[in-house]
Amino acid sequence: MSVDDEKALLAGIPTGLLIGGEWRDAAGGKRFDVLDPSTGDVLASVADASPEDGIAALDAAVAAQDEWAATAPRKRSEILRGAWQIMQDRKDDLALLMTLEMGKPLAEAAGEVVYGSEFFRWFAEEAVRITGRYGVNPEGSGRTIVSQHPVGPCYFITPWNFPLAMATRKIGPALAAGCTVVVKPAELTPLTTLLTASILEEAGLPAGVLNVVPTTSAGALTEPVLKDPRLRKLSFTGSTPVGKRLLAQAAENVLRTSMELGGNAPFLVFDDADLDAAVTGAMLAKFRNVGEACTAANRFIVHEAVADEFAERLTAEVEAVKVGRGTEEGVQVGPLINAAAVSKADDLVRDAVDRGAEVRLGGGPVDGPGTFYAPTVLDRVSAGSDILRTEIFGPVVSIVRFQDEAEAVRLANDTEYGLVSYVFTQDLARGQRMIERLQTGMMGLNVGVISNASAPFGGVKQSGVGREGGFEGIHEYLSTKYTMTPSPFA
Numbered sequence: 001m002s003v004d005d006e007k008a009l010l011a012g013i014p015t016g017l018l019i020g021g022e023w024r025d026a027a028g029g030k031r032f033d034v035l036d037p038s039t040g041d042v043l044a045s046v047a048d049a050s051p052e053d054g055i056a057a058l059d060a061a062v063a064a065q066d067e068w069a070a071t072a073p074r075k076r077s078e079i080l081r082g083a084w085q086i087m088q089d090r091k092d093d094l095a096l097l098m099t100l101e102m103g104k105p106l107a108e109a110a111g112e113v114v115y116g117s118e119f120f121r122w123f124a125e126e127a128v129r130i131t132g133r134y135g136v137n138p139e140g141s142g143r144t145i146v147s148q149h150p151v152g153p154c155y156f157i158t159p160w161n162f163p164l165a166m167a168t169r170k171i172g173p174a175l176a177a178g179c180t181v182v183v184k185p186a187e188l189t190p191l192t193t194l195l196t197a198s199i200l201e202e203a204g205l206p207a208g209v210l211n212v213v214p215t216t217s218a219g220a221l222t223e224p225v226l227k228d229p230r231l232r233k234l235s236f237t238g239s240t241p242v243g244k245r246l247l248a249q250a251a252e253n254v255l256r257t258s259m260e261l262g263g264n265a266p267f268l269v270f271d272d273a274d275l276d277a278a279v280t281g282a283m284l285a286k287f288r289n290v291g292e293a294c295t296a297a298n299r300f301i302v303h304e305a306v307a308d309e310f311a312e313r314l315t316a317e318v319e320a321v322k323v324g325r326g327t328e329e330g331v332q333v334g335p336l337i338n339a340a341a342v343s344k345a346d347d348l349v350r351d352a353v354d355r356g357a358e359v360r361l362g363g364g365p366v367d368g369p370g371t372f373y374a375p376t377v378l379d380r381v382s383a384g385s386d387i388l389r390t391e392i393f394g395p396v397v398s399i400v401r402f403q404d405e406a407e408a409v410r411l412a413n414d415t416e417y418g419l420v421s422y423v424f425t426q427d428l429a430r431g432q433r434m435i436e437r438l439q440t441g442m443m444g445l446n447v448g449v450i451s452n453a454s455a456p457f458g459g460v461k462q463s464g465v466g467r468e469g470g471f472e473g474i475h476e477y478l479s480t481k482y483t484m485t486p487s488p489f490a
């Protein structure tokens, strides 16, 4: 990829707010810079929405709601399917844009285009399959009709780590269900959402159905939107502390909410595991997306009998990883998103080492330019280390050892989070016991990546509420109405 390719792509990305079908400047004219985390260079200057712009975007979504809900499901479906097709045609542009603004290696960004665009195709297929039921009450005196209706105008807050997929898995089901939307993308990576919005426009999405308001004032813009009685739904993906605050704000108007919050994924390797599969799975579960994923394996919980071999083999794989700018050939680990992310990873590593962890590899930031952290393997991490309680969001493996299954389950569940767990075992009954005992919304059984548009993604405990993707995903945007009628034979 040449510098000219990058410039040509960036020159074609819209940088305004999208409100009511118009690309406009922010009220007050403020703009902010989007940076390349691998160089610190400015990629683009984007309109910085004010709270007033947030309400204008909601006005547009409210104005478009009735007509969009009344639009034939087939038509809604075809717009989504059309957008999916344009994304396939422009897959290289989308991938490069994500690598530039977020830092992930180009090959992974290309993978995210496949995964993220699939939410449009999947929900295009779901849009025409929204059904209800007709029943006879037990007394025989009445008939019950159950029907599904769009929830109404939605507000989405998305994170920076998967700039495409985190937007499409909310926008896809909402549009399929007949809801209109205001999206506030992460201020660190707004460009992919802006390009996605222009792709939906090109696919024929009517004005006002999707509105986009990048801002550096997330809290100030969000508060009046959530207070507005016309809003019906909040969907948020991000950190648990921000999610809790938003849930409290959403309580005021009793909004429907979907919350995809933090994780602290355990990665269990039993003594009967296929170690080849476990090491391959570990590399994916830990180093995909530079470790910046809520699904990233955070705690490797390994049976004492195989721990040395697992740690040695994993360390050898990690040592071979190429670190660099995501656009360079063969790079597997890019920069972290910013300097704060590097300090956070480093603080966690230092705390673990101070408490006795053994550093098998890495263990510190990489000198600039860019915000890189060296791929790191820590072994024999002590109970009580912060790294076992906190989402690392970086390329750091931390290994703890266990003696028996009961201890493994206790360690795995010893967290307030419950997003995903990974289990490596060749014993079928043990695998089934883990499905029943591990307190997570998702599990990778002998596999290191679980995300798929056809599957219900989501957590239990403080990892969130609601599910994105799968048959379940569209129901987050539908409300159930039940109607009683008398028996026609009375």
Ligand code: ADP
Pocket (backbone or CB within 6 Å): 157, 158, 159, 160, 184, 185, 186, 187, 218, 219, 220, 222, 237, 238, 239, 240, 242, 243, 245
């Ligand atoms: P991270 O630490 O991964 O950046 P955050 O939860 O801080 O996670 O950010 C996720 C999203 O939440 C981003 O779009 C960010 O702008 C937004 N956000 C952060 N704070 C607030 C807030 N007080 N109100 C609304 N949105 C917020």
